[in-house]
Structure formats: structure tokens, C-alpha cells
Amino acid sequence: MRTGNRQMKSLLFMISLNLACSTVEFAIGLFTGRIGLVSDAFHLALGSGLLTFSLFAMAASQRKPDHVYTYGFQRLNVLSAFTNTVFLLFMSFSLTVEALHAFIEDESEHKHYLVVSAVTNLMVNLNGVWFFRNYARINLVYKKAEDMNYHSICLHVVADSIRCVGLIWTFWLLSLGVNNAEALCMGLVSCSVFMLVMPVFKASGGVLLQMAPPNIPSSALTKYWEQISCLKDVTQVSEARFWEVVPGHVVGSLLLEGKQGMDDGAIVEYVHGLYGDLGINDFTVQTDYI
Template sequence: MLQLFLLFLSFSLAVEALHAFMQDESEHKHYLIVSAVTNLLVNLLGVWFFRNYARVNIVYRNAEDMNYHSVCLHVLADSIRSAGLILASWFLSLGIENAEVLCLGIVSVAVFMLVLPLFKATGNILLQIAPSNVPPSAFTKCSRQIAACEDVSEVWQGRFWELVPGQAVGSLSIRVKSGADDRAVLEYTHGLYQDLGIQDLTVQTDEFVGPVS
């Protein structure tokens, strides 16, 4: 995934900065600067193309939003790297010592901060974390409302997460009383969770059997 690549890029830049500091390497060849300027101009064109996603934090309404945001952040990170190389060359021409180390360090931190929100968002999806736009108290309230129904004896194993950005799913187990109409319970349950934004809900119903005397 692009966000993992960008995280590794920030770490590699930090290592490169440390290496440059230890080796005291400060030579920038002319063709590298020309390449950096050309790369920066091309990347700025890409940023303009994906300008609607050129933000660090963005609300993902669907999976395509996350994909486009990943591409945009990749282009931005490459632009920052090229700009860092140009800035380091300018600082060196002014006689500033350790300019390469300083610029690489700044670029490393900037790329890391740039990709961190996207990395957290994808991590929450992979770890099946509960949807961030729904407070936990709302799920608790829905469970209590279902349990308060006349035909329901128990509600348990509620599990809710984001399958893809903008699409929350869940599963729930309900134990209905013997002889109760579980269809009405299912309709009521789906209605409650759809109001919270849970578009796809799997409900398992079991019939409660009382103790045999």
C-alpha cells in the first residue's frame, strides 16, 4: 500500500540524513539539481490534477476517496523530497554547513506527518475498529432498545466495523422468546442501526427455551 511505502520513505530519508551527517557528504552535482527541478514541476502538475484530495485530513466517503488520497499524498511526498534537495543545494551555495542533513531531516518529518492520518485510517479498517463517526454510546443505546422489546429476551455479540471507507457493517445475535414473531424484531433492529449508518447488518436470531421443570 502507498501509505506504507511513504512511511518507509520517511524512515529512509532520516537514515540518509544521519549517514550524510556522519560522512559529512555535501556534494550536489548539477544534473541532480536539474533532475530535482524537473521532477518537482511534474509533481506539481500531478498535485493540481488531484487538488480535491490535496489535504492531510479528509473524510472518506467511499473506497475511491482513499485511493485517490493515497496517490495525491505520494505525489506530494515526492514533491517535498525534490524541494528539499533544491533547498539543500541553495543553502550549500550560501555556505551553510550540514545543509543536506537539515533538509533531509525536515523532509523526513514532513513526509511522516503527511502520511500518518492516512496510515491510521487504513489501520483502523484492517483492524476492524468500530466506526469513528458513531459514538459507542449510540451502539449501547440501540442494544438496550432492542432488549426492551417484548419479544426479545437477550442481545449479545454486537460487532461493528468499517469494511471500506464510508461503508460500515456489523453483526448481532438476538434471542427471541418462544413463539415470538422474529420478523418484526429484525425489521425494528435493522431500522435502528440504519439510522446510525450501518448499511449492512447481519442478525442471527435464536429462540429462547425456558428451563424444563
Template sequence: MLQLFLLFMSFSLAVEALHAFIQDESEHKHYLIVSAVTNLLVNLIGVWFFRNYARINLVYRKAEDMNYHSVCLHVLADSIRSAGLILASWLLTLGVKNAEVLCLGLVSATVFFLVMPLFRTTGGILLQMAPPRIPSSALSKCWRQVSSREDVSEVSQARFWELVPGHVIGSISLQVKEGVDDRPILQYVHDLYHELGIQDLTVQIDYT
């Protein structure tokens, strides 16, 4: 995924900065500067096309939002890397010592800062963590409301997670009294959690 590539890019830039500091390498080739300027101009065009997804903390309402945000951050990170190379070259002409180390470190930290919100969101989806958009207090309230019904003996194994950005699913297990019509219970539970934004809910009913 692009966010993993960007994290790798951030760490590789940090290693490159450390290597430049140890080796005291401060000479830039002119063709690298020309390439950096060209790359920066092209990437700025890409950033303009994806400008609606240029925010660091973006609310993902659908899966496409995360994909476009990943592409935008990739183009933005590459632009920052090119800008850092240009800045380092300019500082070297002014006689600033360790300009390359300073700029590479700054670029590495900036790219890391840009990609971390996306990385955390992606990790939460892959690990099937509780959806951050739904407060835990709201889920607890629903739990209490379902448990308080006279025809429900026990509520257990309630799990909720985002399958894709903007699409929350869940499962819950209920124990109801023998002989009770479960259709009103199912309708009540589905309506209750649907109001929280849980689109798909699996309800398992056991009779006691």
C-alpha cells in the same frame, strides 16, 4: 499499499540524513539539482489535478476517496522531497553547515506527518476496528433500545466495522422468547442501526 511505501520513504530519508551527518557529506551534483527541479514541476502538476484530495485529514465517503488520497499524498511527498533537495543545495551555496542533514530530516518528518492519518485509517479497516464516524455512545444507545424490548431476552456479540471507506457493516446476536414472531424484531433492529449509517447488518436470532 502506497501509505506503507510513503512510511518507508520517510524512514529511509531519516536514515539518509543520519548517514549524511555521520559522513559529513554536503556536496550536491548539478545534475541532481536539475533532476529535482524537473521532478518538482511535474509533481506540482499532479498535485493540481488531485487538489481536492490534498488535505491531510480527509473524510473518506467511498473507497475511491482513499485511493485518490493515497495517490495525491504520494505525489505531494515526492514534491516535498524534491523541494528539500533544492533547498539543501541553496543553503549549501550560502555556506550553511549540515544543510543536507537539516533538509532531509525536515522532509522525513513532513512526509511522516502527511501519511500517518491515512495509515491509521487503513489500519483501522484492516483490523476491523469500530468505525470512527459512529460514536460509541450511539452504538450503546441502540444496544439499550434493542435490549429493552419485551420480546428480546438478551443481546450479545455486537460487532461493527468498516468494510471499505464509507461502508459500515456489522453483526449482532439476539435471544428471543420461543414462539415470538421475529419479523418485527428484525425490522426494528435493521431500521435502528441503519439510521446510524450501518448499511449491512447480520442479525442472528436464537430462541429461548
């Protein structure tokens, strides 16, 4: 951590604050018999665990490639981003269930004590929002794998801040005598978190599933496929595969089948020039003859 960058040190500080708050909240919940405080403490502890994994991904991704991990460890940042978004989607689902339960049972008046915890957690989360404020936009263009991880961390603390604001808003509406205040507020928070997280969930999941890079139009790939197929002595183009190892590092491969005596050197150079214009960093062309 002494050699870590500013984001790593900021994240470590935020994790420490979260763990301190969850420990105090858990102890108070056990002492007073408030199940809501104990549950919220476990939520904070789980969130801290995921942020700790994000911190580990930041540190481990700086290691150089070796003979086993030939592409290096940058994909840990993508995995961390995906894990964060899965947790937030689960939180969105649990808030929906909580809202439905509050609407049916109307037990919200028994949870006023959570407002103190919500205010405390909000103060901690606002520190995290400030640390990662440069990654607060919903649709962010990822130039590096670290950007995706930083973005997911920022959305993590933003989503938890929205949850805290929802609890505070619930308390205020209940004090005004508004019926079904908890169901209304938690429902809105659930929808907000879901819409906030889905872009990162799709982006990180797409990288892990080796989908075609979103920054390369499919029309361009189809166009170049047709151009190569029309080349002299080329009989078939197949197994065209393009994916991102990490954001900013696109890999591609192509199989060309041609006639005997085909000038494969010139054709391969031409193909590399075409796909190089699309920003593909690592491209392999395999030739075969019939």
C-alpha cells in the same frame, strides 16, 4: 484506458513522465558514475510501480461483483491507498536515516548534482498535484472507495514534491555555507511526510482490519445495545460487529437470544430501524431461542 475517467488518464500521463525521467536519470547515473542518480532513478521507478498499481485498482474496481467476489472489487482502491502510504512511510524512514548519516559523515557536498534531478522531478510532481488537487487535504472524508485511492495518489506526489524541495533547499543552504544543511533539510522533510501520510495510513489500515467505522460514534452503538437488551423477551445481545467493506459501505451483524415465543419479526424490524439511522447499509440480525 479509452473508456477511463479523467483521473485515470491523468495518472497514466504522470506515470509515463515519471518512467521517462527515471530512465534518463538511470542512464546518466551509469554513464557518469553517480550513484546518487542511480539510487534516485530506482526510487522513481518504484514510485511509478506503485502508481501503476493504483491505476490498475481504478480500472479493476469498476468490475461488477460475481459469485466469487460477492462484494465486488472496490476494496482494491483501499489496498492501493494502504500500499502507497506504506511506501511513503518507508521513504520517511529512509530520509531520517539519510539525515543521520549526513550529520555523522558530512558528505553532503558531494551531492550537489542532484539539484538538477530534483528540479525536474518537482516539475513532474507538480503536474500530479494539479491533476489531483481536489484531494490535497490531509483529513479528507471518504464518501467512496475511489476517494481514498485518489487521496493517496495526491499525497504520494505531494510527499515526493516535498522531498524534491528539500533537496533544492539543501543545495541552496550549502551554497551559503550552512553546516549540516542536508541533515536539517532531510530531517524536516522526513517529519513532514510522516505527518502527511499517517491519517491515510490509519484510515486505509482500519478498513482492511475491519475496525468499527470511524463515522459511527461508539457511544451510539453502546446506547442501542442497551436499548435492545432491555426489550421484552430478549435475554442477551451478543456478537455485535460493525465494519466498513469500503468507505461509504458499512456492514453490521447482531445475535439476539430470546425466550420461546418471542415476536422476533417486530424485534428485528425495531433493531433494523435503530441501526439504519446510523447509516449502516447492510445489517443482519440473527435470532436464537433458549
